[in-house]
Amino acid sequence: MSPEEWTYLVVLLISIPIGFLFKKAGPGLKRWGAAAVGLGLTLFTCGPHTLHSLVTILGTWALIQAQPCSCHALALAWTFSYLLFFRALSLLGLPTPTPFTNAVQLLLTLKLVSLASEVQDLHVAQRKEMASGFSKGPSLGLLPDVPSLMETLSYSYCYVGIMTGPFFRYRTYLDWLEQPFPGAVPSLRPLLRRAWPAPLFGLLFLLSSHLFPLEAVREDAFYARPLPARLFYMIPVFFAFRMRFYVAWIAAECGCIAAGFGAYPVAAKARAGGGPTLQCPPPSSPEKAASTEYDYETIRNIDCYGTDFCVRVRDGMRYWNMTVQWWLAQYIYKSAPARSYVFRSAWTMLLSAYWHGLHPGYYLSFLTIPLCLAAEGRLESAFRGRLSPRGQKAWDWVHWFLKMRAYDYMCMGFVLLSLGETLRYWASIYFCIHVLALVALGLGLALGGGSPSRRKTTPPATSLASGKLREE
Secondary structure (H helix, E strand, O other), X not given: OOHHHHHHHHHHHHHHXXXXXXXXXXXXXXXXXXXXXXXXXXXXXXXXXXXXXXXXXHHHHHHHHHOOOOHHHHHHHHHHHHHHHHHOOOOOOOOOOOHHHHHHHHHHHHHHHHHHHHXXXXXXXXXXXXXXXXXXXXXXXXXXXXXXXXXXXXXXXXXXXXXXXXXXXXXXXXXXXOOOOHHHOOOHHHHHHHHOOHHHHHHHHHHHHHHOOHHHHHOHHHHHOOHHXXXXXXXXXXXXXXXXXXXXXXXXXXXXXXXXXXXXXXXHOOEOOOEOOOOOOOOOOHHHHHHOOEEOHHHOOOOHHHHHHEOOHHHHHHHOOHHHHHHHHHHHHOOOOOOOHHHHHHHHHHHHHHHHOOOHHHHHHHOOHHHHHHHHHHHHHHHHHHOOHHHHHHHXXXXXXXXXXHHHHHHHHHHHOOHHHHHHHHHHOOOHHHHHHHHHHHHHHHOOOOOHHHOOOXXXXXXXXXXXXXXX
């Protein structure tokens, strides 16, 4: 592990005891205490580069105050434009930010765009009330009022997920501050249930990254190995990549759980990133709060089992970095300049690659996903519905195997980063996933398979043992 990775791990681990300290605090102490801890961590890890986050916050707040009726699009344009400037600092001869500054900036971009969207929704709802002449009851997820500058700063610098996620909306943050009877919200047991696999994943990460180091792929000797060895190598590389993020995101979720952050009654049917989908009145007494069943789905960022054992490429995206996937679906996919599922996905993947950074490997990997989505959708539509139940089960096993190999393949671009090194590795295995996807797409089209958004075949299994997954 690099020194930066150790720092990330320390920040994640100290967030857990801090969470227990804040859990039963009042709204004021939660707001300003959590912001002070987050700002302290930012200053410690980013130093003077903290100025970038402050400029981004002030710019977004100014746009919200000036144009509340259209601030979502303006905030998206502003924060994404600042990301370009932020990443071009070295080209401009300015000091290069630390990796921690980049992490803070990424999460802050998501939060500020979401905040602007929530303010815009509030403004639209208020205008409708004025036009209709009567006041409606509180709407699900709607803000009570436009946050002030200090409230915006406290949300932006809240220590929860400040460098690693999970992403959360301002409404989720407010619900935590105003949580009734926080002592009745369970923390320790849910935390232990969530945390138990993390040490195992950590050991597997250390072992796999030691036995199959990524640096080997950058050496000329690697390409003298036989084709099967080169093909196989991407499997442990992606395995180590997954284990690393499993540990980080589980630890981040545990920090939230310790503070009771993102806890909602099960009856609210909360979604990762978005929060409750059903109106659920808060408990009116400590007794009712103690008898209420809660979950932490709002801040759930990774479904390890779903990621590894779901059948389709499309489902793999659902279970990975779940709160960010919700953000992309809500704020990018829905407003994409196309109606086709594949083209909307391509637009979303393009902006996701840009959000991650300017390295060509991100774009090569993310823009391979729409091709895989189109290929699996067409071929599945043409074939799977015509098979017997046993044939569909065999199909799902083959589909799962190919899905994992596709993610192995795309991961190489994500970790190698450079154009030359990514293309060199892919060329050494003859661009096999691209070729396979094109062949599958052509075969599906030839056999009359429908587009992914209009499939009418028998729905595929969510996973190879779908009963073990949580119900969504």
